[in-house]
Each structure stands twice: as structure tokens, then as C-alpha cells.
Amino acid sequence: MCRNEKFVIVITLILTQTNALNVALENKYENINRLETVELNSSMDNVENIMNRADNAFDAFNNNDTLKKSGTEECVGDAEFCNMTREDYIEMLNEYIYPQTYEWILIGTHTAVFVMGLVGNALVCVAVYRNHTMRTVTNYFIVNLAVADFMVILFCLPPTVLWDVTETWFLGKALCKILLYFQSVSVTVSVLTLTFISVDRWYAICFPLKFKSTTRRAKIAILVIWANSLLFNSPELVVLTTVKSVPLRFELEYLVQCMATWSSQSDLVWHIIKVVFIYTIPLMLMTVAYYQIVRVLWKSEKIPGQAETIKLAPAEQISSFTAQLRSRRKAAKMLVAVVIMFAVCYFPVHLLSVLRYTVDMEQNDAITFLALVSHVLCYANSAINPLIYNFMSGKFRREFRRSFCCSASPIRENFTTLTHLTTSKTKRPCDLVTFECRTPAHYKSVCSSSLVGNGYRNNCLR
Known part of the structure; x- marks a missing residue:
């Protein structure tokens, strides 16, 4: 076979294979197009099915009276709720928020705290107002503390109890900001007032x-306390708002x-700041101050700065200095008791x-109960201070008793107290005597006394 014939055969084979390859490719492309057409038709069928289902759902919504009343397109949650009117x-929600047995106990406790706090703190203010001799620097601060506690009891305790028991804030967005803000302000005022008292003493x-x-200076300090308290807690006016914690079946309150609208991390930082600056640091300052006060008053038989005066003073003045030292010790005990109760x-x-944001605590009945008890203790602190004054201060106790029992009787003026009085005839010490005249303060009175045994009988003459 010649070379030309071989070449023709090779070319013929190549052309034959090329034609076969082209035919195969054309068949493949046809199959691909056919598959794409089938898939496209299937997708269109799915779209039509989805549209038909949506139309059916819309028709069902229009034909369902319960869904029309709810104002929602879909019922979320238990299927049982979807069928409820x-x-x-x-009615179901009312049963859920109805107080349990332990919550009724806490409600009763809050009620007792409410009455005691209002009456007690009001009496503190009235006592200092009526008795001019009680208008001391310390008592000015005590009145400021009573005003802050009165505000907490009156404006913050009732809505907080309602909120804790029902797990619902019913008072709206404006009062959410105002009441919680002034509660924080009042607590800050109380803390700063106790701190100023300790530093002053x-x-x-x-x-x-x-x-x-x-x-x-006490009045200026009180103004500074309120200004700082209002400024320190101002972020709460911005971030506090009302939020629905659970999606409900109907539009209900x-x-x-x-709660605050900022992040959980920001809320944690804010609470840590409050714990440090409104609890820890003031408590440390008060502890150091009262430690120094107790050390000076109880380790010395004289008032600091009056040593030379006592040495040169007559016996009557020395007795007066001793009484003053005893009075300061009583006042220090009372103030230390107030600080301990606050802590x-x-x-x-x-x-x-702090634990709410740093530890993964499961919300259960025990945690809820502890939270309620902690709130009770906060409000109890605002009500217990007047009781401390009553038990540990004779002046407050007398004014409280007068306000309760003798408000209609004439004012009793204490003129003087005689201690270890000795007569020229008997040379026997007489008992502690207090001259009291039942006359108004603006009348002039002359008290005459006659010795009767070891005591005195008072006669008040106008």
C-alpha cells in the first residue's frame, strides 16, 4: 500500500471519531437541557404549591374569629392557647400572677414595714422640729436620713411589692423611670448621709x-448629698424602660x-459601680471612723480637748463634763447600730x-424567694432607724411619746437636773431630780421646790 493510501485511511478514521464525539456531545447537551427543564418545572410547581398554601392560610385566617381577635397571624406556643378566647x-394569666402562700406572708411583712416606716420617719422629723434643743448637727443629718427613708417607703415600696408578686410592671414607662430613679437616689442619700454623720462625729x-x-455646714452638706445623689443615678433615667419579657397570645399588659435597655455587660458594670461606691467604700469609711470614735470615747474618761478645763473646773462642771461624755457615748452607740443595720x-x-450577671443561676422558686426577702430587708432598713432612735435616745423617746400620747397637753419644759444634791440639815444625797413645768415655752415660769424626804416636790407658778 502506498503512502497516499495510508494517509487517506488515517484521515478517514479521525473524521469518523470526530463525528462520533460530536454526536455524543449533542446527546449529552440534550439530556442536560431536558433535566434542567424538568427541574425548572418542578421548582415552578413547588412555588405554586407554596402560593396555594399561603392562600389557604389567609382564607383560614379570614374565616377564624379567634385569630381575628388576637391581632396576630400565627399562634406561637402551646396549641392549647391558640384555641382560647x-x-x-x-383568666389564665390572672391565676398565674395570683400570690402564693409565701408571697402573702411577704405582702403582710411589707405592709407592716410600710406603716412603721411612714409613722416612724415622720415622727423623727416632727420631734426635731418641735424641740429646738434637738436641732443639732447630727440631728439635721438624721432628719435628712428620715426624709430619704420616708420617700423610699411611700413612693417605692407599694409598686415594688406589686411588681415582685405579679412579675408585672403595671405603672407604665414614665413611672418606671421616675420611681426606680428616685428609689436609687433615696438609697444614695441614705448612704452618703450616714457617711457624713460618721465623718462629722x-x-x-x-x-x-x-x-x-x-x-x-450641715445644711450645705445636705444640699451636696442630694445634688451628688441626683447626678450619680442620672443614667437610670435614660436606660430604664418597659419591656415585654414573654410574648403573649393577645395584646395585654x-x-x-x-428594666435597663443597655447590654447585660453594661448592666453588670453599673451594678459593680454601685456596690463599690454606694456600699463598700462608704461602709469602710464608716467602720474606720466609728472605730476611732469608740477608741477615744471608751478609753478615756474625758472629752478630747477639755483635759485642762476639767482640771481647773469646780466639781459641778466636772459632773457636767462627765454627763456630756456619757451622752456622746450613747449617741455613738446609736449611730453604730444604724450603720450595722444598714450593712x-x-x-x-x-x-x-452581682451574682445574677456573673453566675449562671437558674430562676426557680428559691431564687425568687431570696430576691423578695432581700427587697424586704432594704425597706425594713428604712423603717427600723426610728426604732433604734426610740430605744437608744432618751430625747427621741420622750418626743415620740409626747407626739403619740400627749400632743394635746401643754409642752413640758425641762429646766435642770440636779445630781447628788446635799442639804444643810440632813447632809444626805438626794435622788436624781428633774424639774419640769407644764407651761408653754413662751410663758415665764418660776419653779419652787420643797424638800420631801430624799426627793423634791415641784410647784410651777406663772
Whole structure:
């Protein structure tokens, strides 16, 4: 076979294979197109099915009276709720928020705290107002503390109890901001007032010659306390709002919470700041101050700064200095008791506030109960201070008794107290005698006394 014939055969084979390959490719493309057409038709069928289902759902919505009343297109949650009417749903929620047995106990406790707090703190203010001799620097601060506690009891306790028991804030967005803000302000005022009292007493007792405490300075300090408290808690006015914690079947005002809108991390930082600056640091300052005060008053038989005066004074003046020292010790005991009660009552609520964001605590009945008890302790602190004054201060006790029992009787004026009085005839010491005249303060009275045994009989003459 010649070379030309071989070449023709090779070319013929190549052309044959090329034609076969082209035919195969054409068949493949046809199959692909056929598959794409089938898939496209299937997708179109799915779209049509989805549209038909949506139309059917819309028709069902229009034909369902229960869904029309709900105002929602889809019922979320238990299927049992989807078949409930609005009235049945509200009844179910009312049963859910109805107080349990332990909550009724807490409601009764809050009621007792409410009455005691209002009456007690009001009596503190009335006592200092009526008795001019009680208008001291310390008592000005005590009145400021009573005003802050009165505000907490009156404006914050009732809505907080309602909120804790029903798990719902019913008072709206505006009162959510205002009431919780002023609750924080009042607590801050109480803390700063206790701190100022401790610092004032520390200077007055430990450094009497370096600092003179006056009522004018006390009034300025009270203004500073309120200004700082209003400014420090101002972020809460911005971030507090009402939020629905649980999606409900109908548009209802149940299970609404008053809470901050910032992130959980920001809320944690804010609570830590409050724990540090409104609890820990003031408590440390008060502890150091009262430690110094107690050390000076109980380890010395004289008032600091008056040693030379006592040495040169007659016996009557020495007795007066001793009485003054005893009075300061009583006042220090009373103030230390107030600080201890503050530390104990506010510790649980601060601890829970931090643990809520740092520890994964499951919300159960035990945690809810602890939260309610911590709130009770906070409000109890605002009501217990007047009881401390009553038990540990004779002046407050007399004014409280007069306000309760003798408000209609003439004012009793205490003129003087005689101690270890000796007569020229008997040379026997007489008992402690207090001259009291039942006359108004603006009348002039002359008290005459006659010795009867070891005591005195008073006669008041106008």
C-alpha cells in the first residue's frame, strides 16, 4: 500500500471519531437541557404549591374569629392557647400572677414595714422640729436620713411589692423611670448621709480643736448629698424602660418588666459601680471612723480637748463634763447600730445583683424567694432607724411619746437636773431630780421646790 493510501485511511478514521464525539456531545447537551427543564418545572410547581398554601392560610385566617381577635397571624406556643378566647386567656394569666402562700406572708411583712416606716420617719422629723434643743448637727443629718427613708417607703415600696408578686410592671414607662430613679437616689442619700454623720462625729470627737461643726455646714452638706445623689443615678433615667419579657397570645399588659435597655455587660458594670461606691467604700469609711470614735470615747474618761478645763473646773462642771461624755457615748452607740443595720440589710440585694450577671443561676422558686426577702430587708432598713432612735435616745423617746400620747397637753419644759444634791440639815444625797413645768415655752415660769424626804416636790407658778 502506498503512502497516499495510508494517509487517506488515517484521515478517514479521525473524521469518523470526530463525528462520533460530536454526536455524543449533542446527546449529552440534550439530556442536560431536558433535566434542567424538568427541574425548572418542578421548582415552578413547588412555588405554586407554596402560593396555594399561603392562600389557604389567609382564607383560614379570614374565616377564624379567634385569630381575628388576637391581632396576630400565627399562634406561637402551646396549641392549647391558640384555641382560647381573650377572656379565658386573661383568666389564665390572672391565676398565674395570683400570690402564693409565701408571697402573702411577704405582702403582710411589707405592709407592716410600710406603716412603721411612714409613722416612724415622720415622727423623727416632727420631734426635731418641735424641740429646738434637738436641732443639732447630727440631728439635721438624721432628719435628712428620715426624709430619704420616708420617700423610699411611700413612693417605692407599694409598686415594688406589686411588681415582685405579679412579675408585672403595671405603672407604665414614665413611672418606671421616675420611681426606680428616685428609689436609687433615696438609697444614695441614705448612704452618703450616714457617711457624713460618721465623718462629722469623727472630727468633732477626735479633733475637736481643728474643726468646728455648725448647723450651717450641715445644711450645705445636705444640699451636696442630694445634688451628688441626683447626678450619680442620672443614667437610670435614660436606660430604664418597659419591656415585654414573654410574648403573649393577645395584646395585654401582663408580664411587662421595668428594666435597663443597655447590654447585660453594661448592666453588670453599673451594678459593680454601685456596690463599690454606694456600699463598700462608704461602709469602710464608716467602720474606720466609728472605730476611732469608740477608741477615744471608751478609753478615756474625758472629752478630747477639755483635759485642762476639767482640771481647773469646780466639781459641778466636772459632773457636767462627765454627763456630756456619757451622752456622746450613747449617741455613738446609736449611730453604730444604724450603720450595722444598714450593712446587714443591703448586703443581700447587692450580692444578688452581682451574682445574677456573673453566675449562671437558674430562676426557680428559691431564687425568687431570696430576691423578695432581700427587697424586704432594704425597706425594713428604712423603717427600723426610728426604732433604734426610740430605744437608744432618751430625747427621741420622750418626743415620740409626747407626739403619740400627749400632743394635746401643754409642752413640758425641762429646766435642770440636779445630781447628788446635799442639804444643810440632813447632809444626805438626794435622788436624781428633774424639774419640769407644764407651761408653754413662751410663758415665764418660776419653779419652787420643797424638800420631801430624799426627793423634791415641784410647784410651777406663772
